[in-house]
Amino acid sequence: MENLRLGLVGCGNMMKHHISGVKLLDNVDITALCDSELERAENVAELFPDAFVTTDYREMTEHIDAILIALPHDLHYECGMFFANNGKHVLMEKPICNSEEECLKLIERCEEKKLTFMCAYPVPYMPAVVKLKELLDSGEFGAVMQMSIWTEQLTQNEELHWINTSRLGGGQFFSHGCHYVDILLRFLGNPVSGTHFGTRVGTPWMIKEGTSIASFKFENGALGYHGATWGARGTMLGALNMQVHTEKGMLEMTRGEVRLYDELEKHIPGQEADCNYKVLFKTEGLNGKHTNFEIEHFADCVLNGKTPMTSARSALQSLRIIWKMYEAEKNGTIADLRGMGIANI
Numbered sequence: 607m608e609n610l611r612l613g614l615v616g617c618g619n620m621m622k623h624h625i626s627g628v629k630l631l632d633n634v635d636i637t638a639l640c641d642s643e644l645e646r647a648e649n650v651a652e653l654f655p656d657a658f659v660t661t662d663y664r665e666m667t668e669h670i671d672a673i674l675i676a677l678p679h680d681l682h683y684e685c686g687m688f689f690a691n692n693g694k695h696v697l698m699e700k701p702i703c704n705s706e707e708e709c710l711k712l713i714e715r716c717e718e719k720k721l722t723f724m725c726a727y728p729v730p731y732m733p734a735v736v737k738l739k740e741l742l743d744s745g746e747f748g749a750v751m752q753m754s755i756w757t758e759q760l761t762q763n764e765e766l767h768w769i770n771t772s773r774l775g776g777g778q779f780f781s782h783g784c785h786y787v788d789i790l791l792r793f794l795g796n797p798v799s800g801t802h803f804g805t806r807v808g809t810p811w812m813i814k815e816g817t818s819i820a821s822f823k824f825e826n827g828a829l830g831y832h833g834a835t836w837g838a839r840g841t842m843l844g845a846l847n848m849q850v851h852t853e854k855g856m857l858e859m860t861r862g863e864v865r866l867y868d869e870l871e872k873h874i875p876g877q878e879a880d881c882n883y884k885v886l887f888k889t890e891g892l893n894g895k896h897t898n899f900e901i902e903h904f905a906d907c908v909l910n911g912k913t914p915m916t917s918a919r920s921a922l923q924s925l926r927i928i929w930k931m932y933e934a935e936k937n938g939t940i941a942d943l944r945g946m947g948i949a950n951i
């Protein structure tokens with residue numbers, strides 16, 4: 607089978623991660639590159655000397671089968687629609703688009719044209735996250751009562767950067783929390799209700815919240831929590847930490863490992879609990895944001911006509927939930943999330 611000819615639009619911060627991911631794959635060729643700042647595209651072209659380079663993505667079509675879009679959020683729709691109209695499969699950085707109407711129009715156009723349209727959520731494809739889900743789904747640990755996800759980063763750009771403007775489409779919860787609302791839906795099933803609180807304290811460069819706390823109740827009785835900040839000046843948990851309390855112990859996903867804490871009697875309050883865990887899984891050959899796994903999945907779906915796990919339609923559910931929770935936060939109510947699970951698409 608021939609390799610997938612993939613074009614890249616937006617050679618900025620995130621594309622660096624995708625490039626280190628794609629270099630690990632042997633069924634994907636980067637055949638075209640675009641950035642409105644030529645120097646950025648040319649820098650990437652040093653790694654892919656045969657690729658066509660342009661500052662105008664409309665010139666890329668004859669060189670590619672599929673496109674990976676990593677642009678500021680307000681440009682996702684227009685760019686995605688251009689490639690869908692031209693019969694190209696789309697791997698779109700999150701959040702798919704800044705409104706439900708744009709997401710749906712683009713999803714429907716890709717469906718009409720029988721194109722793969724996948725959201726570039728890397729987390730569900732990370733080996734340690736895959737393993738954590740496999741362990742929970744096996745039933746070996748009994749029911750889940752609570753899953754908590756923390757992300758702690760400092761995301762501070764220069765004053766006029768698009769991330770600090772309405773081009774972001776929301777705050778930290780929309781832009782970054784969408785990864786983890788999606789994970790909670792994949793792990794815990796259909797949501798029932800949720801609340802969100804956001805604050806700009808500590809991240810005055812953001813026009814909406816830079817720190818976000820969200821809690822959820824699911825149909826099966828499990829509770830979900832997401833606490834995240836783009837204003838971290840220090841961290842104990844690292845950029846991403848997941849903890850799942852089950853009937854048989856607490857499973858943690860951290861730094862590419864899955865750990866089990868199940869000997870509570872050895873935990874002495876006030877003393878380190880580190881000695882108490884067993885490592886159940888360790889990722890080999892960590893690669894930054896692990897984007898090779900998601901791109902590999904995208905290529906497999908395009909080349910073999912499969913539906914992506916993070917199809918744009920499934921990813922839209924996480925955005926719908928976030929919009930509903932923002933609305934409830936504004937109105938001082940609890941968001942009714944019934945019917946918004948991935949199973950309902």
Ligand SMILES: NC(=O)c1ccc[n+]([C@@H]2O[C@H](COP(=O)([O-])OP(=O)(O)OC[C@H]3O[C@@H](n4cnc5c(N)ncnc54)[C@H](O)[C@@H]3O)[C@@H](O)[C@H]2O)c1
Nearest residue numbers: 616617618619620621640641642643646676677678699700
């Ligand atoms: N999955 C993740 O963990 C993750 C992390 C960071 C960012 N992202 C996503 O990646 C996307 C890009 O974010 P970023 O942080 O890389 O932003 P960035 O500003 O670093 O990069 C965007 C690039 O797009 C270029 N660009 C702007 N307008 C253009 C146009 N019309 N045509 C061609 N190029 C154009 C800019 O010159 C820039 O190089 C966003 O959707 C963001 O949410 C994902």
